[in-house]
Amino acid sequence: MLVNRRDFIRNTSLALGYSLLPYGNIFSNGSQKQIGVCLVGLGNYSSTVLAPALQLTKHCKLTGIVTGSPWKIPKWQERYKIPDQNVYNYDTVHQIANNPDIDVIYIVVPTGLHAKYAIRAANTGKHVWCEKPMAKTEAECQSIIDACQKNKVQLTIGYRMQHEPNTRTVMDWATTKPFGKIKTLRAEIGYNVSNPARSWRLNAELGGGTMYDLGVYALNASRYVTGEEPISVSAQQMTTRPEIFTETDETTHFTLEFPSGAIAHGKTSVGKSMHELYVDCEKGWYTLAPFSMYAGVEGKASNGTLLNIPIRNQQAKQMDDDALSIINNTPVMVPGEEGMKDVRIVEAIYKSAKLKGKVLAL
Incomplete structure (x- = not known):
């Protein structure tokens, strides 16, 4: 029955017909239009984080889904009141072009598939939101950018921390430098995962690996704290469980050198719990701990400043x-x-770890 339902949606979504209204931001009654969002991929992040968060938004709403798992469709339709014509599978993403209910296609599939579906999304003429990391390679990132520019649609990457108020303060300090020149910083994120699931995150081809999954937070923080791009990278990768991490890294340490002389020490792991951003400057210091969890981001500075602006949902x-x-x-x-800048450096980190030496990051 579920397969038939999926076939029905695949084969008839065009035939159901849409009112081909021109895109606009205002309803006929003068109220502001909410942006219709279609989630591509109904895995854990979409199911437990993004879909519930969309219920808390003011300016957007969940209007469509794309899934390769027919059994998920009834549950999502019932919970979020999604009509049949707004349900797609991975082979029918192109048909979203004809759907006025959807303004944005949000890519939430494994990293190694981001470029494939982000490009398909851009070709529908809809705006594209893409989860971090943007893609596996710099070349894939550029292909996404090119597709969005060609189709004249907006592209944004899901770096939720750059929207979080305490993080925004730290980002501002990169310019104002209230504690003087940055000397060193430490960005560490990790979880003690005792029994990692055999998921795509352990599959190198799909973009798995701790550096891609978690380490990109520490990398991005190193860049927004300094406001600079690193000029060189040194990295080491290791595992204590080689029987599990046969293709991907369990732990990655990296060091970034910046043009100003600032040095960033990054660490990420699924074998150890850690979650701190610490910045040492000429005239003081500041920290966020935790610095990238879904809630509770807070910190303080050496002058007594507290970084504790609350936020309902990142x-x-x-x-x-x-x-x-x-x-x-x-x-x-x-x-x-x-997003492409981070992926370029992630590639340099993997190259450095493989060569066991410093490499250029530019």
Whole structure:
């Protein structure tokens, strides 16, 4: 029965017919249009984080889904009132072009598939939101950027931390430098996962690996704290469970050198719990601990400043900010170029670990 349901949606979504209304931001009654979001991939992050967060947003709403698992469809339709014509599978993503209920296609599939589906999304003429990391390679990132530019749609990367208020303060300090020149910083994120699931995160081809999955938070933090791009990278990767981590890294340590002389020490692991960003400057220090969890991000500085502005939901704030960029036709907070910069450095980190030496990051 579920297979038939999936076939029905695949074969008839075009035939059901849509009212081909021109895109606009205002309803006929004068109220502001909410941005319709279609989630591509109904895994854990979409199911337990993004979909619930969309219920808390002001400027967007969940209007469509793309899944390769027919058994998930009835549950999602019942919970979020998604009509049959707004349900797609991976072979029918292109048909979203004809659906006026959907303004944004949000890519939430494994990293190794981001480029494939982000490009398909851009070719529908809908705006594209893509989860971090943007893709596996710099070349894939550029292909996504090119597709979005060709189709004249907005592209934003799901770096929720760059929307979080305490993190925004730290980002501002990269310019104002209230504690003087940055000397060193430490960015560490990890969880003690005693029995990692055999999931795509252990599959190198699909973009698995701790550096891609978690380490990109520490890497991105190193860049937004300094406001600079690193010039060189040194890295080491290791595992205490080679029988599990046969293709991907369990732990990665990396060091970044910046043009100003600042040095960043990053660490990420699924074998150890750690979650701190610490910045040492000429005239003081500041820290966020934890610095990238879904909730409870807070910190302090050596002058007594507390970084403790509360936020209801990071993902809701992220998506509302991105929806406003569409509504107001303004630049996005985290463009594709930002995601590509991180992926370029991730590639350099893996290269350094393989060569066991320092490599250029530019």
